[in-house]
Amino acid sequence: MSIETAPSASATALDATAAVATRRDIQHRLLMTLGPILAALIIAGCILLAVGVDPLAYYGFVLEKGLFSPLGIQQTLTRMAPLLFLAAGLIVAFRAGMWNLGGDGQFLLGAVTAAASAPLFVQVMPAWLALFCSFVIAMVVAMIWSLLPALLRAYQGVNEIITTLMMTFLGTSLANVLVKLVFRDPGTTVPQTRTLPVEDRLPRLFGTTITSGLLLGLAAIIIVHLVMTRTAFGLKLRIVGANPRAAIHSGLGVPGLTIAVFAISAGLAGLAGAVDILGVQGNVRADWNPAYGLAVIPVVFLARMNGFAAIGFVFLLSVLSIGGESAARRLGVPKHFTLVLVSIVLIVLALAEYIDHRYNQSRRA
Amino acid sequence: MGSLSSLSGADKRDIVALEGVTKRFPGVVANDSVDLAIRPGEVHVLLGENGAGKSTLIGMLSGLQQPDEGRILVDGEPTAITSPRHALALGIGTVFQHMMLVPTLTVAENLLLGGPWWQRPKTEELEARVAGITRTLGITVKLHAKVSELSLGEQQQVEILRAMVRNSRLLILDESTSMLTPKGIDELGALMRRLVEQGLAIVFITHKLKEAAAFGDRISVLKLGRKVGEIPPERFRALGEQAIISEIVELMFGKQKDDPEAAQRPVRTIHAEAAPLLRVHDLAVAPTDDAPGLSSISFDIRPGELLGIAGIDGNGQKQLAEALAGQRATAGGSVRLEGASIEALSVGERRQKGLRYLTDDRLGEGTVGTFPVSINFFLKQVGAAPFWRKGVEQRAEIDQRAAQLVREYDVRTPSLKTPVARLSGGNIQKVLLARELAEGAKVVIFNKPTYGLDLANTLASRQRIRDTAARGLAVLLISTDLEELLSMCDRIAVIANGSLVGTVENVDDARTKVGRLMIGLAA
Numbered sequence: 001m002s003i004e005t006a007p008s009a010s011a012t013a014l015d016a017t018a019a020v021a022t023r024r025d026i027q028h029r030l031l032m033t034l035g036p037i038l039a040a041l042i043i044a045g046c047i048l049l050a051v052g053v054d055p056l057a058y059y060g061f062v063l064e065k066g067l068f069s070p071l072g073i074q075q076t077l078t079r080m081a082p083l084l085f086l087a088a089g090l091i092v093a094f095r096a097g098m099w100n101l102g103g104d105g106q107f108l109l110g111a112v113t114a115a116a117s118a119p120l121f122v123q124v125m126p127a128w129l130a131l132f133c134s135f136v137i138a139m140v141v142a143m144i145w146s147l148l149p150a151l152l153r154a155y156q157g158v159n160e161i162i163t164t165l166m167m168t169f170l171g172t173s174l175a176n177v178l179v180k181l182v183f184r185d186p187g188t189t190v191p192q193t194r195t196l197p198v199e200d201r202l203p204r205l206f207g208t209t210i211t212s213g214l215l216l217g218l219a220a221i222i223i224v225h226l227v228m229t230r231t232a233f234g235l236k237l238r239i240v241g242a243n244p245r246a247a248i249h250s251g252l253g254v255p256g257l258t259i260a261v262f263a264i265s266a267g268l269a270g271l272a273g274a275v276d277i278l279g280v281q282g283n284v285r286a287d288w289n290p291a292y293g294l295a296v297i298p299v300v301f302l303a304r305m306n307g308f309a310a311i312g313f314v315f316l317l318s319v320l321s322i323g324g325e326s327a328a329r330r331l332g333v334p335k336h337f338t339l340v341l342v343s344i345v346l347i348v349l350a351l352a353e354y355i356d357h358r359y360n361q362s363r364r365a
Numbered sequence: 366m367g368s369l370s371s372l373s374g375a376d377k378r379d380i381v382a383l384e385g386v387t388k389r390f391p392g393v394v395a396n397d398s399v400d401l402a403i404r405p406g407e408v409h410v411l412l413g414e415n416g417a418g419k420s421t422l423i424g425m426l427s428g429l430q431q432p433d434e435g436r437i438l439v440d441g442e443p444t445a446i447t448s449p450r451h452a453l454a455l456g457i458g459t460v461f462q463h464m465m466l467v468p469t470l471t472v473a474e475n476l477l478l479g480g481p482w483w484q485r486p487k488t489e490e491l492e493a494r495v496a497g498i499t500r501t502l503g504i505t506v507k508l509h510a511k512v513s514e515l516s517l518g519e520q521q522q523v524e525i526l527r528a529m530v531r532n533s534r535l536l537i538l539d540e541s542t543s544m545l546t547p548k549g550i551d552e553l554g555a556l557m558r559r560l561v562e563q564g565l566a567i568v569f570i571t572h573k574l575k576e577a578a579a580f581g582d583r584i585s586v587l588k589l590g591r592k593v594g595e596i597p598p599e600r601f602r603a604l605g606e607q608a609i610i611s612e613i614v615e616l617m618f619g620k621q622k623d624d625p626e627a628a629q630r631p632v633r634t635i636h637a638e639a640a641p642l643l644r645v646h647d648l649a650v651a652p653t654d655d656a657p658g659l660s661s662i663s664f665d666i667r668p669g670e671l672l673g674i675a676g677i678d679g680n681g682q683k684q685l686a687e688a689l690a691g692q693r694a695t696a697g698g699s700v701r702l703e704g705a706s707i708e709a710l711s712v713g714e715r716r717q718k719g720l721r722y723l724t725d726d727r728l729g730e731g732t733v734g735t736f737p738v739s740i741n742f743f744l745k746q747v748g749a750a751p752f753w754r755k756g757v758e759q760r761a762e763i764d765q766r767a768a769q770l771v772r773e774y775d776v777r778t779p780s781l782k783t784p785v786a787r788l789s790g791g792n793i794q795k796v797l798l799a800r801e802l803a804e805g806a807k808v809v810i811f812n813k814p815t816y817g818l819d820l821a822n823t824l825a826s827r828q829r830i831r832d833t834a835a836r837g838l839a840v841l842l843i844s845t846d847l848e849e850l851l852s853m854c855d856r857i858a859v860i861a862n863g864s865l866v867g868t869v870e871n872v873d874d875a876r877t878k879v880g881r882l883m884i885g886l887a888a
Contacts, residue, residue, distance in 0.1 A: 243730070243732075246731065
């Protein structure tokens with residue numbers, strides 16, 4: 001070469017300052033999370049005042065029931081189990097740039113098949129094996145339910161937001177039909193599946209009422225996080241999500257990966273249904289639909305698809321929904337106020353994110 | 366152009382002036398107290414290597430970024446250009462290096478963007494204006510084609526057109542000629558002349574010294590963020606073209622050297638008896654809405670041979686490269702690598718066999734912009750040892766090898782973790798070169814490898830390509846730059862409308878022969 005180029009910037013020189021920057025970054029993130037939550041509580045408090053309820057009493061009940069009372073915190077932690085599975089499934093899909101919004105349909109079908117199969121299995125095999133088999137069946141059924149949107153997206157480029165949403169309507173209805181017609185427990189008058197005896201359900205932790213499904217959920221989300229960030233498979237999915245054309249250029253089998261993403265995401269949603277049934281509910285009643293799938297979507301976004309952050313946000317969501325239900329009963333606020341509160345928190349968090357982004361941009365510019 | 370008439374009294378007043386403008390990014394001073402005067406009636410050429418700070422300067426003029434220090438004067442008034450919209454309102458129109466069009470909209474819709482929302486878009490008016498402008502520019506623009514269906518070259522033409530449609534009194538052209546044909550470049554030069562005669566100011570950024578000398582009135586040279594010299598119009602007129610070029614080279618590189626674009630091709634010997642490494646026979650690709658198909662493409666490349674593909678942009682070059690790489694379905698024909706048929710293999714399998722494709726779309730498909738530099742080195746090897754073991758990422762191995770490649774290929778990056786999109790075009794290209802030329806390559810396809818690069822990076826890339834052939838690899842070099850092909854290739858094939866219209870040995874009169882083939886005459 002005839003032209004001398006300056007020595008390249010040292011690749012490592014700036015890494016040393018990175019540690020300081022990371023700490024500041026974490027502080028900033030904490031502030032950006034807690035500040036908006038406080039603001040949201042104030043806004044929701046104003047709404048409560050407007051309808052004539054003492055907001056401090058309401059929040060007191062929420063915290064007391066959701067966080068501080070022994071029974072309440074156990075309920076909160078138990079509620080986390082299915083939410084964690086759903087969040088794990090969404091992290092996989094969103095990081096790969098695929099919008100699986102069919103979580104509720106997949107969740108319910110998983111729940112119904114688990115509820116239908118577990119009472120039969122426990123009669124012929126040890127309880128642990130029966131539970132395991134029910135988990136597998138729930139997972140497989142949910143995966144199959146995601147196959148149609150997956151194939152359409154992979155080979156025809158059909159927008160999966162629409163197809164998964166449509167499939168979730170069909171899935172919830174199908175689950176209902178199954179409960180009422182096929183898996184109905186003949187021993188009861190209310191339409192519901194046969195009930196799994198309490199002693200055959202997932203064991204509870206350390207003499208509390210907390211389901212061991214919580215541990216399964218934590219394991220699922222941590223494994224998903226590690227797979228997405230540390231493995232070749234996770235990197236491939238992230239490439240597909242971040243730049244699909246680069247994925248094709250790099251020789252990745254995009255259709256195959258697409259189907260895998262849908263299968264994993266739906267499988268985890270199916271497991272969420274199973275863990276709720278086999279750990280807590282014991283059976284599925286007709287028309288039961290907790291709609292966890294939709295509630296978890298914003299949580300995953302706020303956690304920026306980071307598994308560890310998602311655990312924190314899922315905990316928050318659980319506290320609000322368990323505590324909120326109780327506070328609503330005691331103060332005569334409609335039960336749906338929980339949803340109002342959660343929505344305000346999410347909107348304010350998103351707004352804060354947007355303002356922070358704009359501020360960063362203008363400062364950088 | 367009502368605003369211009371009021372200016373005509375003070376013709377030499379600066380439209381825009383930069384005073385001591387400094388801009389810092391983490392780890393880099395992009396601009397270091399730069400002074401610049403932009404006057405009506407002048408083509409002001411900005412020259413500098415990639416990373417010299419030209420893009421940042423343009424970003425500040427067009428309202429995308431704000432200076433950290435110093436100030437920008439517009440018509441003598443200190444003005445903070447707060448947004449691109451504001452810049453446009455001030456009469457500053459910019460044609461960016463990277464495409465800034467909405468790919469899903471048609472050309473006409475893109476040109477109409479930003480109009481008042483309460484009015485129907487004035488399509489007829491636009492068509493008439495565009496017809497007038499394109500007539501003088503000598504380009505044809507398909508107003509009703511979707512932007513995503515246009516080639517990069519055609520998109521660039523639309524961007525120039527857009528700035529012209531908007532009555533800008535300062536037009537900034539950032540690397541605008543790199544995608545144009547030689548004829549188009551001359552026409553653009555002539556048009557710029559006409560525009561400045563009408564009182565427009567033009568800031569023209571190019572790496573091609575000849576264009577700078579041919580089209581400029583005033584030249585400013587940037588180096589590592591600082592302005593290192595300026596040739597004012599008086600001096601410009603006094604010097605001949607050669608004298609100007611050598612003065613620029615002196616300013617840019619601090620030492621005298623000949624015009625490198627006229628470098629002679631060293632004589633190389635190719636083993637004519639060796640079996641071809643790559644043999645393409647009768648390759649065909651079905652045409653799509655946006656691109657011509659390919660028909661009966663046949664050629665051989667022997668080990669150590671450099672075959673060039675010349676032609677005007679958008680004649681099937683990208684389709685050819687993608688069909689060979691396996692990214693585009695073929696409609697017939699065979700591709701043999703070392704005698705083995707590969708046309709049924711996937712992209713990844715072809716790469717395993719030693720076929721490498723260096724894309725011209727560096728950010729669109731060559732890299733994942735938000736991923737760190739280190740990962741982008743290994744995008745095509747995800748899962749391969751030793752960087753992944755049993756599917757688990759080996760961060761130490763990746764960082765070690767990436768640091769090695771950064772040194773070897775002189776990639777200038779603040780750190781290995783920097784998102785690759787933050788690097789300048791030349792440095793992104795070095796990442797791609799490092800990735801494609803690493804061990805195992807047998808046949809390498811380069812698609813416009815020096816597009817948009819500065820002189821130093823262009824020369825470095827060309828040397829890499831020559832070295833690749835010298836190592837005994839078969840090289841296919843697709844380029845729209847005829848000088849580049851003439852200075853490097855052993856043979857040059859000319860592509861027009863999706864077929865090869867002729868192949869020329871690169872000897873004495875190759876330039877004329879290739880030129881005749883390109884304009885549709887028999888060689």
